[in-house]
Amino acid sequence: MKTKQYLIIGNSAAAIGCVEGIRQLDKTGAVTIVSREAHHTYSRPLISYLLSGKTDRQRMRYRDADFYETYGVAPLLGRTALSLDPAQKTIALDDGQTLPYDKLLVATGSVPFVPPMEGLDLVSKKFTFLSLDDADALAAAVTADSRVLIVGAGLIGLKCAEGLSGQAGSLTVVDLAPQILPSVLDEGAAALVQAHIERQGVRFLLSISAARFENGAAHLTDGSTVPFDVLVLAVGVRPSVSLAREAGAAVGRGLITDEYMRTNLPGVYAAGDCTESFDITSGERKPLALLPNAYLQGETAGLHMAGGGKPFCTAMPMNAVGFWGLHIVSAGSYAGDAYIKCEGEHYRKLVCRDNLLQGFILIGDVLRAGIYTALIRDRVPIDTIDFELIKDKPGLIAFSRRDRQKKLGVKPA
Amino acid sequence: MKRIYVSEKWCLGCHLCEYYCAFANSGSDDMAKALMNRRINPRIQVEERSGISFAVSCRHCEEPLCVKSCITGALSSEGGLITIDKNRCVACHTCVLACPYGTIMPSDDGMMQKCELCLKNAIGEPACVKYCPNRAIIYEDSAAPAAAAQ
Numbered sequence: 001m002k003t004k005q006y007l008i009i010g011n012s013a014a015a016i017g018c019v020e021g022i023r024q025l026d027k028t029g030a031v032t033i034v035s036r037e038a039h040h041t042y043s044r045p046l047i048s049y050l051l052s053g054k055t056d057r058q059r060m061r062y063r064d065a066d067f068y069e070t071y072g073v074a075p076l077l078g079r080t081a082l083s084l085d086p087a088q089k090t091i092a093l094d095d096g097q098t099l100p101y102d103k104l105l106v107a108t109g110s111v112p113f114v115p116p117m118e119g120l121d122l123v124s125k126k127f128t129f130l131s132l133d134d135a136d137a138l139a140a141a142v143t144a145d146s147r148v149l150i151v152g153a154g155l156i157g158l159k160c161a162e163g164l165s166g167q168a169g170s171l172t173v174v175d176l177a178p179q180i181l182p183s184v185l186d187e188g189a190a191a192l193v194q195a196h197i198e199r200q201g202v203r204f205l206l207s208i209s210a211a212r213f214e215n216g217a218a219h220l221t222d223g224s225t226v227p228f229d230v231l232v233l234a235v236g237v238r239p240s241v242s243l244a245r246e247a248g249a250a251v252g253r254g255l256i257t258d259e260y261m262r263t264n265l266p267g268v269y270a271a272g273d274c275t276e277s278f279d280i281t282s283g284e285r286k287p288l289a290l291l292p293n294a295y296l297q298g299e300t301a302g303l304h305m306a307g308g309g310k311p312f313c314t315a316m317p318m319n320a321v322g323f324w325g326l327h328i329v330s331a332g333s334y335a336g337d338a339y340i341k342c343e344g345e346h347y348r349k350l351v352c353r354d355n356l357l358q359g360f361i362l363i364g365d366v367l368r369a370g371i372y373t374a375l376i377r378d379r380v381p382i383d384t385i386d387f388e389l390i391k392d393k394p395g396l397i398a399f400s401r402r403d404r405q406k407k408l409g410v411k412p413a
Numbered sequence: 414m415k416r417i418y419v420s421e422k423w424c425l426g427c428h429l430c431e432y433y434c435a436f437a438n439s440g441s442d443d444m445a446k447a448l449m450n451r452r453i454n455p456r457i458q459v460e461e462r463s464g465i466s467f468a469v470s471c472r473h474c475e476e477p478l479c480v481k482s483c484i485t486g487a488l489s490s491e492g493g494l495i496t497i498d499k500n501r502c503v504a505c506h507t508c509v510l511a512c513p514y515g516t517i518m519p520s521d522d523g524m525m526q527k528c529e530l531c532l533k534n535a536i537g538e539p540a541c542v543k544y545c546p547n548r549a550i551i552y553e554d555s556a557a558p559a560a561a562a563q
Binding site: 064296371 | 510
């Protein structure tokens, strides 16, 4: 039998998930990874930890140094896929090579979204913050005196601020939204986290945006001016879909796939930040640019490419992040009846709708949050558990004796 | 693979499993020195309420969501044993968010820790099982061990 050719474009969580999925079932097929970035697979969220010195290039590897060897992967790093020919089942690379495939995974990730802003081209020291190369370039530009202006108070902008904390002269974050972390937190939680970050010396300018830039200064919509030495653009990310779209792949808010991560092109799969997901808690199809989601999608694709696997249909927003020691975990969506408890820097919000837990935000005390996540993921009817008991402290004790025994592995008597 | 199973029928709620877990993973050979006047962070924890009690530790899932969700690659599964490389952990708490049993928790230094069945410490077999006075925690090879099913 001819050796199956697996080709993966991308080298991050979805790509690695795909490799590990393929190898669960197919030990002999040829697997090739093509990546624009010339680095061993690394954990993208760790670039802020690299800035702050809490990790290093060795430890931020997403898999061991011998991963490609162990998994029988041929890595083509520093190579860009220029086009995809779904009829011939080939991709063309920037070095002139044409690579054939039987199964292709498009895991092209996302690209920073930079809205058109007047005068931005005049700014010499401007950076995005999504890749290891971005982090290296930013680190080289920032000195102890640098006034750093970050546009965007989302996860990327704030993790960048934390990474630069103590290494720059000043840190200012500006955002058009009235609150920080609008995609993760509600208003109350955002205010609490904002106050915590302000105590670390970061200045926020919210409900405001830059009307115009010149080199070294941002002129804001309220007429004020913020001088800066280094500008970081962290407005958001967009799925990187052009390669697949030009080949005829269906695109909504990201590449459209079925629950096995198949696109509409035969033999072509997509996973990770370049796709749109069906969020089980909101019923919406939208990009969920989150590492666990990317891995699970990639693994699902890999298993299916190798002839097996099962559908992935439990996607939802999920975030775990810390800022200067304050932990935040959240999942799901927040439309419904809310239970809220707020004490100091502890915040707890659980949202129920239609007899199901739909979402939660925990700040400070986040222990055992996964028990809540499982209630959402497994669509556990609230009236089948003692929900009151675990509103403040998640535990398996909320389940019936029978379910507890099932969970803890013991046959019911 | 051999796994830990717990029985709430036999659990006394004595919390000895928590103390032996903390001791086994302390690197010390003196239990009193290891645990006295310390807030312990055991990898097995007892849940209890109105006469019901049971211990919970990592289930070493066949489909480990913690491993698949880990953003750094610090968590891995080998031969069914799920371990964490604390050197690569950055305490982002994604595993805490992912684990359906709530069994991954911060260690003394804030990085995450979990039950590794005592296979990586000097005890070499699960201390919680060895020292449970009522055999409420067992270590067996079956998915539905008869001993705990009674």
